[in-house]
Amino acid sequence: MGELIVTITTWDKPNYELFDGESQNYRIQEYLINEPGIFCRNGENETFFDQNLSRKDGVRTLFNVRIDDGQFVIGDKDKIEDLWIQSKNEQQIRQNDVIKLGKKVLKVLSISNENNLHLTHYQNVASQIENVEASLFESSNMCRICLGHTCNTSNPLLSLCRCCGSTKYVHYDCLKTWLFGKMQAKQTQYCTEINAKSVRCEICQSFYPSIVYTGTSVLALYNLENLKYHVVLEDIENQTILVLNFKDLTTLTVGRGHESNVKISEITISRTHLAFVVRNEKLYIEDKNSKFGTLIKLQKARRIEKNETLFLQSGRSRIMIKHKAKPKRCALLCNFLE
Ligand SMILES: [Zn+2]
Ligand SMILES: [Zn+2]
Structure with a gap:
């Protein structure tokens, strides 16, 4: 011992x-x-x-x-x-990890890559959801928005939240249009900041994922430009969702200064506080010698x-x-x- x-x-x-x-x-x-x-x-x-x-x-x-x-x-x-674990060298980050930069606490809701199906599988984002249930062909299920039954592989009927009964299913297209209409977002080059309320089911409050994998195809739900490898973070205190979109980069720096790719205005965050790094489809964080450190719960x-x-x-x-x-x-x- x-x-x-x-x-x-x-x-x-x-x-x-x-x-x-x-x-x-x-x-x-x-x-x-x-x-x-x-x-x-x-x-x-x-x-x-x-x-x-x-x-x-x-x-x-x-x-x-x-x-x-x-x-x-x-x-x-x-x-x-x-x-918390101090992030010293590069450390891998996974879905449901909670990270802390200074006072700012962020939860990793999902890590997604349009080319990598196993990463896009939407699991546990809303606490009780294991898998996406999708009807790809004509079924008796009904869309809660348009009340229609018709569906196909590019517009399946999905069950993405905890709702059940007549509000359980929704068409991919209907949900995407509905989200687009009510989503309140502020977009900068590598980050979209979304009001968390605007991407939640209005009934059960589950988060809708940025991307859905139906078993046969990957469908983007958030109507964001050029969404490639991306990380969806929840800022619980501020009720916002941050979608960090790597576009063609493999490293995204986050900090309070203009020199960072993604700017977060919070007094306990350093000018360049940390970097998110993608290597072999995996995501890592690396503290950039920040004053108050980067921690993983x-x-x-x-x-x-x-x-x-x-x-x-x-x-x-x-x-x-x-x-x-x-x-x-x-x-x-x-x-x-x-
Ligand atoms: Zn519909
Ligand atoms: Zn719901």
Whole structure:
């Protein structure tokens, strides 16, 4: 099992629960852990390790350490409140990941490429939808907009939200026209910012995807120009959807400055904060030495592998966890005999 060396560096400004990578005012505390417990921080920027796993008032829980099957595990089984992975080098991003730039929190709704069918398959975007149900041929299903039954492969009847009964199905063409009419969008060269309300089902509030894969073809729902490899992000606080369209680029920079491909006006975002990079159809993010960092939310418990080093963050505390394996007795003995 070995032990964990945990170094917690806390920025001493309580303002936003952010960590300023350019500051000098830190408090550093180090721990050697070989049993389960919980790391907390009190109002005086002081962190402590508590072997008693009960949570207390007035202190912030940073994370807990469990031992499962002889291995250290970080985080609760089902829900992790506010623990993030620091994006240091390029890191792959997948659907449903949540990323944080400064104070801005963005959820990855989908990653799509018109040429790559498996990526366009619309899964789990609305929480309970697994697959798109599509009628490609004449059926008894009825479109909730035009009340028609006729359909074909280029204009299928789709079920894209949680609605059921007589409002379950809608024609691709009818939905696209309806979305086009009500979509409120601001378009810049590489980013379209859409009012989230305007791309939701009015009844069940599910998000409509940017692209639908019906099993035989890929159909674009949002009437956006030249939509190629793109990432759909949800800004939950602002109720907006950001569609980042790579067009002919493989790297898109995001930041507050004009020099970034995609501009986000938010005071805690650096001039060039991070880059989205596409390589072999996969999407990566890379922090560009930003002041407040780029983080990826830890959404489930994380096992710590042998000799692994992990860089985490909770509020204004940066956490480095290093696993140190126990030296093997046999190896020591062999060395001694030689
Ligand atoms: Zn219709
Ligand atoms: Zn609906």
